[in-house]
Amino acid sequence: MSFGLPIRQISFRDALDKYSMEMSNLTSRLTVFMASDLGVEQETLMGTFQGKTQSVAFHYYPPCHHPDKVIGITPHHDGLGLTLLLHVDDTPGLQVRKNGRWYPLNPLPGAFVINVGDILQILTNGTYKSAEHRVLPDVEKGRATVVMFQNACVAGIVKPLPELGEATYKAIDHVEYVKGNFRALAEGTRFVDGLKIM
Numbered sequence: 001m002s003f004g005l006p007i008r009q010i011s012f013r014d015a016l017d018k019y020s021m022e023m024s025n026l027t028s029r030l031t032v033f034m035a036s037d038l039g040v041e042q043e044t045l046m047g048t049f050q051g052k053t054q055s056v057a058f059h060y061y062p063p064c065h066h067p068d069k070v071i072g073i074t075p076h077h078d079g080l081g082l083t084l085l086l087h088v089d090d091t092p093g094l095q096v097r098k099n100g101r102w103y104p105l106n107p108l109p110g111a112f113v114i115n116v117g118d119i120l121q122i123l124t125n126g127t128y129k130s131a132e133h134r135v136l137p138d139v140e141k142g143r144a145t146v147v148m149f150q151n152a153c154v155a156g157i158v159k160p161l162p163e164l165g166e167a168t169y170k171a172i173d174h175v176e177y178v179k180g181n182f183r184a185l186a187e188g189t190r191f192v193d194g195l196k197i198m
Helices: 007-038 042-049 118-123 174-187
Strands: 054-061 073-076 082-087 094-098 101-104 112-116 133-135 143-150
Touching: 007 042, 007 054, 007 082, 007 143
Parallel strands: none
Antiparallel strands: 054 143, 073 133, 082 112, 082 143, 094 101, 094 133
């Protein structure tokens, strides 16, 4: 069934399906290195991502002659497992906050920016930290990115991997995590902070 869609859109779907598959493969390859770093079995960490939801966002930020008066994307932490960002052009704008200071991440041709999300922070018991980031518009050039969000959980539960010792985060049902994360985002807070075990 074509639903009246032009052939061009169907070929876009095929390209997006292939891109999605490649991003899943890249995530699997990344988890091999992360598992080694964490000292856990590869299959354990890889299993937290396999078969989980994936979403994609295409962002375009037009040039802005008054960048001091707008923010492309407000400061935030990604709520999922991993974010794989591909710059389509060489326009800067992405910034990461460390120790209260914003640092620009200038695009490298053909390279991905990999962000750890809050769920991966929980899964790794805080070993990997979710990075606060934002996007500022450019005065002269537009900026385009393709962003793939990789979800993760253990059997429907968001919790630290038991192999990483005593849990520093409370376990929570994945659906409840998603609801709480969206609620906190709307309130300008971080849901993951409320899951921390003191």
